[in-house]
Amino acid sequence: MTTIAVLPGDGIGPEIAAPAVQVLGELLGSQVEFTEFVFGGASIDAHGTALTDETLAGCRAADAVLLAAVGGPKWDTTDPNAPRPEQGLLGIRKELGLFANIRPVRPIPALYSASALKPEIIEGTNLVVVRELTGGIYFGEKTRTATSASDLCSYTTDEVDRIARVAFELAGRRSGKLASVDKANVLETSRQWRQVVHEVAADYPAVELEDVLVDNCAMQLISRPSSFDVIVTENLFGDILSDEAAMLTGSIGMLPSASLGTPGTPGLFEPVHGSAPDIAGQGIANPLAMFLSAAMLLRDGLGRPVEAAALESAVDAALADGLRTADLGGSATTAEAVTDVLGRLH
């Protein structure tokens, strides 16, 4: 029996988590069991902490974790000692050892007009950003005096090796092109990153590796995004480049993501967007990023590529036939979007 831990979280989270469970249930039938756990702000309200031991244990025991979104004004605070919903996110990534963040960017032809770029530039774009998630400057030592501050950026060769392998494996399953993004003309961490990536490349002779400086990559993502396939980069560069790449699609309500650890540990699958407190409770949230996250869970978390492709095709077809929720300029409700996609699964 396959088990999926479901973390609905806050805001629109429960409104999009329930339909995703429905869709996964439809695709996997009785072979799957869902267990729901309280997480984020909802967990703070119930237990005083964003991530309880019970939720963590439930996620560890599952084959994959499906998360909607956390946070909201109710838990915004300037009190450094008060619990915050985002602590749940950081906690679960750390506890599950999720070091690889995978964000596919595949603008859907029916939505080209929603992008800030011209259709002829985004046409044919189908890329994935693989971001190292647990090392680098975000986790290095921090210092602060009245007149200076510093953040240490450090990586071990093992950390670079394992993220590089995730990216090479992925590139090997796709078109076989990998861009490794660094700032090797300036940074020592980048020079070592580049060296390790080239050592790993020897194990993947079928993958074509290209080194790209981060500033150049930022420009090329806007000028010719369709030239990229898989992009692998360190934590800070990946944070910025994945948000830049996300804008190619024109709507945040469309983007899925996966965070993966070592084989054998459950991956975490979630939409890129937040809990959208401004529209929570109105029944108008776009469930498609959540559905596409469920598709990533099927492919990368459970090894079910056929069901993943069926779900992605259903989303594409619904959009091609005109499905538009409010964030896409239309008037379809969440329930109407769910019915539309569910009806196309077979």
Ligand code: NAD
């Ligand atoms: P957000 O992504 O929640 O919302 C940004 C805008 O996009 C809003 O106008 C919202 O209505 C819209 N939007 C987002 N998802 C949508 C969807 N599925 N359908 C329709 N419209 C959608 O970002 P924000 O407003 O900056 O943050 C709101 C809360 O979410 C904050 O508490 C923030 O900390 C949290 N957050 C959580 C995560 C996460 O759980 N991984 C990520 C980002 C932000």
